[in-house]
Amino acid sequence: MQALRFHAAKDLRLEEVDTPRDPAPGQVVVANRFCGICGTDLHEYAYGPIFIPTEPHPFSGAQFPQTLGHEFGGVVTAVGDGVNNAAVGDRVSIQPLIMPRTGDYFAERGLFHLSEQLALVGLSWDYGGMSGAALVNDYNVQVIPEAMTDEQAALVEPTAVAVYACDRGEVSAGSSVLVAGSGPIGILMLLAARAAGATQLFVSDINPTRLALAEQAVPGVIPINARSESVGDVVRDHTEGHVGCDVAIECAGNEHALKSALDAVRKQGTIVQTGLHPGENPLNWFDVTFKDVDVRGSWCYPTYYWPRVCRLIASGQIPAERAVTRRIALEDAVEHGFDALLDPAGTELKILIDLENAA
Structure with missing residues (x-):
């Protein structure tokens, strides 16, 4: 073969x-x-x-x-x-x-x-x-469920990454969520957050083409061009009380994306780090303390997620x-x-x- x-x-x-x-x-x-x-x-x-x-x-x-x-x-x-x-x-x-x-x-x-x-x-x-x-x-x-296509079967693994990250961030009904990075994992993260009940979604990237693809895949998402806009300012302008989002999920493995996530998340919000960073990246730990935020890693997924993720995809919820x-x-x-x-x-x-x- x-x-x-x-x-x-x-x-x-x-x-x-x-x-x-x-x-x-x-x-x-x-x-x-x-x-x-x-x-x-x-x-x-x-x-x-x-x-x-x-x-x-x-x-x-x-x-x-x-x-x-x-x-x-x-x-x-x-x-x-x-x-x-x-x-x-x-x-x-x-x-x-x-x-x-x-x-x-x-x-x-x-x-x-x-x-x-x-x-x-x-x-x-x-x-x-x-x-x-x-x-x-x-x-x-x-x-896999009978309703799942062969193509969808190949998407369970990356979707499991997204579902686990949303669980790590405790995304729930009514949450506001920023996803930093609009690559494939970023798109799946937005879809998983919406399936978990998030009602306000933001996505940031420096690539306008990928932002446009995110808007097509996830109608209603608010795109932010991180090259020309302040991610934190846009998120605050659209959130209740101008406090920022409940959860920010970093999917780019980029230090600027992580810093923007810290800027955009509200006090006592949660940052979930999913993207793999190539080395040590500085973060303003004064802001982490001052904003009283949680910073959580998200590595792969528990293996017992597979039936759940299959159901989410086969049912159309993701x-x-x-x-x-x-x-x-x-x-x-x-x-x-x-x-x-x-x-x-x-x-x-x-x-x-x-x-x-x-x-």
């Missing part, structure tokens, strides 16, 4: 690899259908290896060359002994986190995403979504497909996928790779 594999920064190769066929006990083979290109994949392509291990991963044993792709779904083609949560023919979404199930402080408390030995399908596992098929563990597959701007074939993934998403003009949001003919 064909697989898009990472060898080094700016060195992705479409290669022929063996198709997995005989799953071990507790494992599942999935014929991949759609796979999203994530911001993490882009960082690996541009600057990696970052998360991709250069030495065997301490838990999974994987190392590069690495088949990319952790946002995907497909159809089960084989199951190993003892698998009882999926059967051949089931359509599934992949929950890509891999870690010890016992003997780990966080895993034994159900917080698998916080395990120190965490590995990910498509980053530190022998298989990934940008290929014809993948071998995964039984706990990595979630049978129309995640609105973040998709293009669908491409695997052989076009570098030029029309990775390179297009790294274009500073930023005319694309979420690009899905159609793997129907990749096996």
Whole structure:
């Protein structure tokens, strides 16, 4: 089968690899259908290896060359002994986190995403979504609702990131929410906040094209061009008492976006940091104290979110497909996928790779 594999920064190769066929006990083979290109994949392509291990991963044993792709779904083609949560023919979404199930402080408390030995399908596992098929563990597959499309199955992973961040920020009915960064996660964050009951939504970015795409995907959102406008001033001008928003969620991994979130959030509001910052970034900690705000990290998602997020998407409460701007074939993934998403003009949001003919 064909697989898009990472060898080094700016060195992705479409290669022929063996198709997995005989799953071990507790494992599942999935014929991949759609796979999203994530911001993490882009960082690996541009600057990696970052998360991709250069030495065997301490838990999974994987190392590069690495088949990319952790946002995907497909159809089960084989199951190993003892698998009882999926059967051949089931359509599934992949929950890509891999870690010890016992003997780990966080895993034994159900917080698998916080395990120190965490590995990910498509980053530190022998298989990934940008290929014809993948071998995964039984706990990595979630049978999707009948109403969910194959494309939507590939959007569960990034949507889970957004739902968890909204939960971390305690977004609830009537909340006012600023999302800093209008990339794919930013769009999904706005949709998740609205599904949680937020009634006033703001989005900031320096890219006017992406702001326009956010307005199309999330009608009623108030766009803020952070290059020409003060994010905090716009938010205060639109909030009751001119105090700022209840929750600000930073999705850009940019120090200016984080500072604008602190400026825009009201006293005793909450800042949720979702974007990965490349290094130490200064924040005005006097304002953090003076405004009495909470600053919370949001890493991945609890694995038990999968059924909930599937229901939110399948029911239409989170129309995640609105973040998709293009669908491409695997052989076009570098030029029309990775390179297009790294274009500073930023005319694309979420690009899905159609793997129907990749096996």
